[in-house]
Amino acid sequence: xKRSRIKPKQREMDxxxxxxxxxxxxxxxxxxxxxxxxxxxxxCGRWAQHAHHIEGRVGTNPETGVExxxxxxxxxxxxxxxxxxxxxxxxxxxxxxxxxxxxH
Numbered sequence: 001x002k003r004s005r006i007k008p009k010q011r012e013m014d015x016x017x018x019x020x021x022x023x024x025x026x027x028x029x030x031x032x033x034x035x036x037x038x039x040x041x042x043x044c045g046r047w048a049q050h051a052h053h054i055e056g057r058v059g060t061n062p063e064t065g066v067e068x069x070x071x072x073x074x075x076x077x078x079x080x081x082x083x084x085x086x087x088x089x090x091x092x093x094x095x096x097x098x099x100x101x102x103x104h
Contacts, residue, residue: 020070021069021070023070024051024069024070024071024072024075025051025075027072027075028051028072028075028076028077029048029051029077031072031077032048032076032077034047034048034077035047035048035077036048036077036078036079036082037076037077037078038076038078038079038082038085038086038096038098039082040082040085040086040096040098041081041082041085043081044079044081044082045079045080045081045082046079047079048077048078048079049078049079049080049083050077050078050079050080050083051075051076051077051078052075052076052077052078052083052086052098053068053069053074053075054074054075054076054097054098054099054100055068055074055099055100055101055102056068056102057069058102059102061073061074076098086098086099
């Protein structure tokens with residue numbers, strides 16, 4: 001699989017958080033081979049367009065010490081329809097592990 005980088009504007013490249021978030025998104029998509037990891041709707045596009053934080057962005061992974069917003073283990077690659085469905089159906093999403101309550 002060929003890796004391609006998203007090219008931000010130069011002013012964004014000066015912000016370390018912007019660069020780190022882009023690297024996080026890239027890693028989430030790469031791990032999923034750019035495919036939707038939920039495939040929970042009949043209209044699933046099968047190809048990921050969104051990177052979703054499972055446990056939100058605030059906090060730190062206690063095992064790795066990595067901030068949750070930059071931790072690839074805290075991400076899912078999703079198509080647009082599945083991402084919307086997950087946020088609209090939180091009970092089912094928690095049951096499936098697509099969302100997780102913060103415990104740190």
